[in-house]
Amino acid sequence: MTLKLFNTLTGKLEEFVPQNPPYVKIYTCGVTVYDDSHVGHGRSLIVFDTFRRYLEHLGYKVKFVRNFTDVDDKIINRANKECKHFMEIADRYIARYYEDTEAIGVKPADVEPRVTDHIPEIIEIVQKLIDKGYAYATPEGNVYFSVERFKDYGKLSKRSIDELKAGARVEPGEDKKNPLDFALWKRSKAGEPAWESPWGEGRPGWHTECVAFVFKHLGESIDIHGGGLDLIFPHHENEIAQAEALTGKPFARYWMHNGLVIVNGQKMSKSLGNFVTLREIYTKYHPDVLRLLVLSVHYRSPLDFSWEKMENTKKVYERIRQAVEDFETLKGLQIYEDTEGGLHPLYNTIKETEEKFFKALSEDFKTQEALAAVMELVTEMNKVRNEAFKQKKVSKRTLEAYESAVNSIKNTLRNIFGLLEDVLPRCPVKEVVKKELEPASGVFDEELVNLLVEVRQLARQKKVFDIADLIRDRLKEKGIVLEDTPFGTKWKKMSS
Secondary structure (H helix, E strand, O other), X not given: OOOEEEEOOOOEEEEOOOOEOOEEEEEEEEEEOOOOOEHHHHHHHHHHHHHHHHHHHOOOEEEEEEEEEOOOHHHHHHHHHHOOOHHHHHHHHHHHHHHHHHHOOOOOOOEOOEHHHOHHHHHHHHHHHHHOOOEEEOOOOOEEEOHHHOOOOOOOOOOOHHHHHHOOOOOOOOOOOOOOOEEEEEEOOOOOOOEOOOOOOEEEOHHHHHHHHHHHHOOOOEXXXXXXXXXXXXXXXXXXXXXXXXXXXXXXXXXXXXXXEEEOOEEXXXXXXXXXXXXXXXXXXXXXXXXXXXXXXXXXXXXXXXXXXXXXXXXXXXXXXXXXXXXXXXXXXXXXXXXOOOOOXXXXXXXXXXXXXXXXXXXXXXXXXXXXXXXXXXXXXXXXHHHHHHHOEEEHHHHHHHHHHHHHHHHHHHHOOOOOOOOOOOOOOHHHHHHHHOOXXXXXXXXXXXXXHHHHHHHHHOOOHHHHHXXXXXHHHOOEEXXXXXXXXXXXXXXX
């Protein structure tokens, strides 16, 4: 079945033809790790996780890359507020991100690069843009991309240079030539993270990191670039400008963007304070309920989140799960030989369901229509079940048909939608959540560990290495492992 996708770049529904079949290269923008992931992040994660699963089901060999932004103003601000090193903040929320994604059934990407691990690649891209005349360095140590030098700027967001100029302005402290120009390299302020570069100590601009990740891990041109609708402008527009200015090739053949999660008509975001974290969801509901809610709406449409919708989706999920579990109950009834010949009518419903399911997914990934087809099958299964319970017996013919229906649902929902990976409710990262909710036991004191790390650091500065080594060794005995990095000493608690 031909797969068609809506391409944001062309504004059209197009047949998906990868550059080098059966291989498919996908990049999606990841999270900035300064806080826990919320439902808005979760929607994008679930959409592209499911899409990746579907491509793999179709036989494609997918290489999937999703990044972490681990140096950013928001991370620095949080670090300053907590009096911690910015890398400690980033590491904390990357660890929690993995707990969250595992809980909601999102598979890890094949490569998950971090900005701080790719500084040389970013500097190289910035220098090449300067050399080709697309960027300029300022005396203050900043580097900007000259938007007017790239003639196709605005092609993704369908905005013209003149239209963009009307609302553009130079912020206080910026030294760029044109209000539309965007930062590739930013001079670091006192106390901020900084790396050496040809333009002085500084750090990358946000829009360059994804280009560096794609170039290094996927190549100069990829099949699909994805992300949330809010990233089209300026982030993805700026990625295209940099990448295509350097290579002259299409950065991505297809651009996929999922719609936003809204609450009471407003985008869910941390800046508005109207967000719900993934942890809050999966401590209250089976994580499959969130996946089902996300997939019950077309990926390009807005998703209006509410606890009422979660409750309604929970009922739908329980209905699907109950239909699967009922097979075991049916096997407990009196089983008899059916004299009626031919296939059971349920087999026709299974065939129709599968046809509708895959047709919907192949027409711009209409997960909501695919799920509707599954629910039609569930309805027919329930009719069969109810009749058997009424008669208190079931024929072998009926039992075989019901088992085939259960297997069909499991295969489609488990392998492609990431649902029903177990029939009984699972308790994702139960121990993690439990530890967060339990009062401190007194065995582990985070503040004391931080104090000892500071004392050890002071001992090392004073070259009192026997004391520094003693602190390290005694902490290790208590299950605390220290790691000295260029950005300071990090520690982690070993699993018991």
